[in-house]
Amino acid sequence: MYSYSYLFDFTQSVFEKMGLSTGEARQAADILMRAELRNISTHGLVRLPEYVRLWQDKRITVTPEFVVVHETPSTALVDGGKGLGLITAPKAMNLAIEKAKTAGTGWVAVRNSYHFGIAGYYAMKALEHDMIGITMTNTNPLVAPTYSKYGMLGTNPIAVAIPAGEEPPFVADFATSPVSRGKVDVFESEGKDTPDGLLQDNQGSPTIDSSILRNGGALRTLGGDMAHGGHKGFCLTSIVDIFSAVFSGANFGPTVVPTLGYVKDKAGAEDNGIGHFFGAMRIDAFQTAAEFKAGMDKWIRTFREAEPVDGKERVIIPGDPERKSEAKKMKEGIALSKKSLDGLKNVAGIFEIPFEVL
Amino acid sequence: MYSYSYLFDFTQSVFEKMGLSTGEARQAADILMRAELRNISTHGLVRLPEYVRLWQDKRITVTPEFVVVHETPSTALVDGGKGLGLITAPKAMNLAIEKAKTAGTGWVAVRNSYHFGIAGYYAMKALEHDMIGITMTNTNPLVAPTYSKYGMLGTNPIAVAIPAGEEPPFVADFATSPVSRGKVDVFESEGKDTPDGLLQDNQGSPTIDSSILRNGGALRTLGGDMAHGGHKGFCLTSIVDIFSAVFSGANFGPTVVPTLGYVKDKAGAEDNGIGHFFGAMRIDAFQTAAEFKAGMDKWIRTFREAEPVDGKERVIIPGDPERKSEAKKMKEGIALSKKSLDGLKNVAGIFEIPFEVL
Numbered sequence: 001m002y003s004y005s006y007l008f009d010f011t012q013s014v015f016e017k018m019g020l021s022t023g024e025a026r027q028a029a030d031i032l033m034r035a036e037l038r039n040i041s042t043h044g045l046v047r048l049p050e051y052v053r054l055w056q057d058k059r060i061t062v063t064p065e066f067v068v069v070h071e072t073p074s075t076a077l078v079d080g081g082k083g084l085g086l087i088t089a090p091k092a093m094n095l096a097i098e099k100a101k102t103a104g105t106g107w108v109a110v111r112n113s114y115h116f117g118i119a120g121y122y123a124m125k126a127l128e129h130d131m132i133g134i135t136m137t138n139t140n141p142l143v144a145p146t147y148s149k150y151g152m153l154g155t156n157p158i159a160v161a162i163p164a165g166e167e168p169p170f171v172a173d174f175a176t177s178p179v180s181r182g183k184v185d186v187f188e189s190e191g192k193d194t195p196d197g198l199l200q201d202n203q204g205s206p207t208i209d210s211s212i213l214r215n216g217g218a219l220r221t222l223g224g225d226m227a228h229g230g231h232k233g234f235c236l237t238s239i240v241d242i243f244s245a246v247f248s249g250a251n252f253g254p255t256v257v258p259t260l261g262y263v264k265d266k267a268g269a270e271d272n273g274i275g276h277f278f279g280a281m282r283i284d285a286f287q288t289a290a291e292f293k294a295g296m297d298k299w300i301r302t303f304r305e306a307e308p309v310d311g312k313e314r315v316i317i318p319g320d321p322e323r324k325s326e327a328k329k330m331k332e333g334i335a336l337s338k339k340s341l342d343g344l345k346n347v348a349g350i351f352e353i354p355f356e357v358l
Numbered sequence: 359m360y361s362y363s364y365l366f367d368f369t370q371s372v373f374e375k376m377g378l379s380t381g382e383a384r385q386a387a388d389i390l391m392r393a394e395l396r397n398i399s400t401h402g403l404v405r406l407p408e409y410v411r412l413w414q415d416k417r418i419t420v421t422p423e424f425v426v427v428h429e430t431p432s433t434a435l436v437d438g439g440k441g442l443g444l445i446t447a448p449k450a451m452n453l454a455i456e457k458a459k460t461a462g463t464g465w466v467a468v469r470n471s472y473h474f475g476i477a478g479y480y481a482m483k484a485l486e487h488d489m490i491g492i493t494m495t496n497t498n499p500l501v502a503p504t505y506s507k508y509g510m511l512g513t514n515p516i517a518v519a520i521p522a523g524e525e526p527p528f529v530a531d532f533a534t535s536p537v538s539r540g541k542v543d544v545f546e547s548e549g550k551d552t553p554d555g556l557l558q559d560n561q562g563s564p565t566i567d568s569s570i571l572r573n574g575g576a577l578r579t580l581g582g583d584m585a586h587g588g589h590k591g592f593c594l595t596s597i598v599d600i601f602s603a604v605f606s607g608a609n610f611g612p613t614v615v616p617t618l619g620y621v622k623d624k625a626g627a628e629d630n631g632i633g634h635f636f637g638a639m640r641i642d643a644f645q646t647a648a649e650f651k652a653g654m655d656k657w658i659r660t661f662r663e664a665e666p667v668d669g670k671e672r673v674i675i676p677g678d679p680e681r682k683s684e685a686k687k688m689k690e691g692i693a694l695s696k697k698s699l700d701g702l703k704n705v706a707g708i709f710e711i712p713f714e715v716l
Contacts, residue, residue, distance in 0.1 A: 072462025104430025178587030204667030229536030
């Protein structure tokens with residue numbers, strides 16, 4: 001087990017070696033480490049080698065300009081200057097929060113950015129301002145729209161963080177595909193099949209082969225086929241794509257220039273990076289803050305205390321498992337997968353930073 | 359087949375007999391008829407008897423006050439005064455549009471309202487102002503959260519309407535449950551089973567019995583079980599519930615006082631009606647309107663022209679089938695189901711309005 005601070009310091013050092021300022025390196029490390037703590041390790045340190053490769057390939061700059069291209073009292077468009085999402089996204093979320101202070105709500109679309117870690121990190125930033133936070137982003141095209149033979153949309157996550165009063169906040173943070181690409185990678189590395197209904201092969205036929213994403217296959221939309229509401233999953237993932245990328249002018253859907261080696265690049269697409277969308281809403285924008293907090297406490301308790309099906313302990317409030325995991329891992333330490341370990345060793349070698357393999 | 363104008367006039371007369379002004383009766387008829395035209399007949403004239411019953415039971419007023427309780431430059435809370443959603447919702451959407459004109463975006467939460475027809479109607483109202491429209495509402499508690507034995511959430515629809523340039527708009531309008539309650543009613547009336555994975559019985563066990571909602575059963579969330587992302591569907595439906603009802607102070611989740619006879623009422627719940635949430639965003643809030651429209655045209659064409667799986671004609675852009683249906687039914691007429699016909703005959707009898715059974 002690694003201690004939080006050991007992994008944090010190592011990650012900060014890597015980002016500093018890439019040329020980030022100390023402050024920005026700490027910010028970037030905080031985002032990846034938050035994913036580790038919250039047990040969303042698919043978006044944690046396992047991604048560090050991807051960031052390093054993007055930097056080696058000169059696809060990202062580590063000192064990006066943050067340009068507000070256009071704005072209204074409650075909105076702004078930001079050009080992230082081909083910077084790491086981990087640098088640009090925190091600033092964009094702050095801008096949404098600042099807008100909300102005066103306009104009640106703030107909404108910021110970002111283009112020319114790259115992978116930003118867990119969406120929930122930014123949504124949760126709103127909580128400390130007594131605001132609701134919303135985050136969306138588009139990603140590598142791996143999800144097949146209903147009736148499409150190929151993957152055209154990202155796993156496009158949404159995060160919504162909502163403060164409560166005495167209860168901890170409601171924090172939903174989920175890929176809009178039924179599983180994330182990271183989960184399928186884990187099935188593959190463990191030699192397991194993926195549950196039925198989640199994947200299709202390069203002809204659009206159902207498959208459980210966990211290596212299929214590397215072989216022209218795609219994830220299906222949330223719901224699966226039409227009879228089970230898969231077209232609603234297509235709508236949802238599309239809305240995230242449009243809010244993130246069409247609002248901002250980033251590359252949308254299949255025109256996203258992949259950061260994954262095994263996703264086919266559409267030759268000739270202009271690269272405006274991926275897009276993000278951030279929202280902040282003051283909790284007193286509709287009722288008083290006290291009424292809102294009392295309402296959320298009541299909502300959370302009502303669902304947490306609901307009668308569960310036999311064999312299950314309770315209905316899980318979004319954010320509960322991740323918060324428990326944070327407390328546990330801060331105390332007991334963080335275990336890394338073999339893939340993460342190999343990646344960190346590799347990165348340590350590139351930058352000549354010591355990394356202790358436990 | 360009935361002509362559009364015959365059914366519109368009949369519906370307007372019913373609302374006038376209930377005491378609505380001519381203008382509001384026409385507005386209400388327009389919403390229900392739009393559902394018929396768009397082939398969302400589960401939210402069309404089949405609902406008219408439900409509205410009449412709510413009025414007979416004195417649960418709704420037909421001359422509600424529309425009170426703005428609280429506001430910021432981009433938001434407002436409206437108390438709908440226990441009015442029909444068909445009267446209150448159009449005004450609330452207009453308020454969101456007015457807010458967006460100056461603040462860039464406008465967001466209105468409504469409490470003390472009732473069923474408002476198809477969510478898409480209001481979202482589409484934004485299109486004529488070169489705005490994106492968003493609508494949510496909560497509804498009768500029929501959807502079981504992941505691990506819950508009972509239905510606690512509504513089928514809580516979301517609609518998002520996004521203008522394009524030369525292409526028709528993107529209009530997604532969907533219950534966040536895998537199927538709507540109306541669809542299960544249709545399976546039941548046709549004596550058909552409901553596809554596997556969509557329903558659970560009064561112990562939370564899977565069932566295909568289409569009468570189960572009347573017998574203590576519930577709909578499952580979009581995705582189904584955890585392995586297929588059902589907890590994401592739970593998050594999504596919860597977010598709609600919170601935005602619609604906790605933001606506004608309406609009755610949330612299982613505390614919604616049912617409008618369906620077969621949903622158990624939670625004794626003693628204070629009745630603040632159901633809640634809606636409306637959003638309007640200027641398309642030039644992020645980029646110029648011209649850039650936005652060009653981007654949406656490109657998005658729509660990219661997906662419409664994608665290679666389909668064998669046996670399917672093309673990927674369907676949200677809104678395409680409904681728009682085609684509108685054109686067809688305006689020209690060829692509207693067929694009513696036996697349930698709709700019986701309901702309209704009944705309503706005609708109550709108000710002594712002629713209704714011709716074809």
